Amino acid sequence: MKKDTLIDVSIIFWIIFITLLYFFYRITDILTLLGLI
């Protein structure tokens, strides 16, 4: 794999990772707030 593509892929992985982590962490708080879980 080319170096540039490797950087692109790792950046996108970082963004997906943070997004998923964020949703996983935060949605439970909001659902608890709404009394749904």
Place this chain on the structure above:
Amino acid sequence: MLDLILSIMLALFFLSLSFALGRKILSLFSFPLSFHEHILFSTVFGVSFFGLIFFFIGVFQLYYLWFFILLFLLLSFLFCKDILSFFSGMYSLIKTLFPYRYTSFFIRLSFLILSLFVLANFFFSLTPEIQWDSLVYHLTQAKLYASHHGIVELPYDYHTYMPKQFDILYVLGEVFALHQTAKIFTFFFNLFLMLGIFFFVRRYWNYDVALLTSTLFYTIPTLALYQSTTYNDIPATLFLFYSCYSFVLLLQTLNKKFLLLTGVFLGAAAATKILLLSLLPFFILALFFFSLQQKISLQNKKYSSFSLILSKACFFLDALQLFLLVFLFLSPWMILTDTQVDNPVYPFFYSVLDGGHWSASLEEYWSTLRADYGSGRSVSSFFLSPWYITMEPMRYGPVYGITPLFFMFLPLFFFFMLFSRSSFFSSPLQKKICFFFLFFSLFFFVVWFFLASDIRYLFPILPALTLLSVLPFFHLLQSSSLGRRVIPSFLLLLLFTNLFFFFVAHRNTVQVLFSIQDKESYIHSYVQNYPMAQWINAHLSDDVLLFIANDDRVYFYDKPYIQGYPIIQGVIDYPSLQSAFSLYSLLLEKGVTHVVLVKHHATDDYTSFEGYYNEQITNLWLALVTEYGTLITVQDDVALYTLN
């Protein structure tokens, strides 16, 4: 309904009057600004100047309806052309915000979401105020000043001694008996922050970056929550942002006139929220750094040593000018507080500066509370705080948080700055601005972490951080084909999450807006004392004096009262009261006739008040009403007693 329409008209009229006043004053200096920037700067300057005018009207005890009508008539007569041009100017300004023909779908969708937020916030500003601090002091002090027809000492809440350049404007609605004006005016004024960010970024980058930055900023959940409330955090951020804007203009044009604006807006920001005074050293340091840089460029151009000495002298003059301008806005409030309690920054620095109505135990209580705020004060928690702010925002404030935007893109900002393939900054000025914002954010973050780590107090750096986060995103769009396809969808997902959080936060406000829930029960669901306040307003005469023992949200009481809430005032010094009789004699001395007591505060969790608000104080109140009081009525667990 008529009330609401009149409130909207009053708020808009006041805003246009601020614009006219600001424009007249700014035209004396002929600043090299664009047409739209003129409108923005004039309005913001006008509002901050009105804060000062309201201060002097209050000091001269002239908060009368007739006085305001006369003043407004006079000003309208003087500035009638400018007042009308405000509306046409705003129309053209908002038109600039609209996407043009070749704008991408992603930016168009962002614009749509931004419009939805703005529209929703406008409607939410028409609903009654229920936020805690507004009912404790932001609106309460304005109501009390209006009823006393001037600025008087209000010793039962320490917040009333703090500088309130923006809060004082809420008096307007109270004097006109249009209580909704405060909220509506704040909503309209807060829009100038979003507009300021847009025009700033558009000036140095382009439309797309500007629109995305203002959208992402305006939709940050905790920030969106406060856009239509009468807190002063967003107005303070606004003044500070315009101060930064002027500073960047100073760097760009080297026109010393902008130093005036920097100082004036920084002064307004500090006089709105005293915490922001901590940024004065930063601005002086930045001035020093950039004048040093200028000096080096002068050296390179082989200027005479005389001009170098002159540039050094210039820095000291500039710094002095900045310092004086900041204190121009701040000093009236400080002098007033000093004449009242002998401490210009009351209740801070009590151990050094002293000051009335406060005690060492209260000082200790607040310093302990601040020390435990957020995630603690250790080195590890400092470095972990970005994680905590993003993922566990409940530690610092509302559950809605600040989106993972900063956590995602700020590391990329550093990455691109250091290892970018194509050039990350297209001009040296962009680089300068980014560095300025970077150090500005870092400086304030350290201050925030050690002094006041509440998420609301972090607002001042969010515009800068949002811009720094949006830049790597656009760099990815330009330089990576993979990024171009994948990343916009993630950003849209985040924007929709913000929208979801926004409506979760306002789920009850929506109900009252569509009349599913009536206003009375809506306020009551947030404020326990509302039925009691209504009962007292309807049944008691004006010559009573209430002692509101254990409640701080006193906005709804129309009758005269004194507050006994232990942690916000030191007039009634509980540790020195030995028995219920001593409290009883103290209250009689003050002329108290009735006592209001929230009955089940006694079962509250005392650990959060440890050290000051404790079981002994509650027992003191209970003993007072059982031994010396007669129960009149109980409204939703709030009891009213007469003192025998």
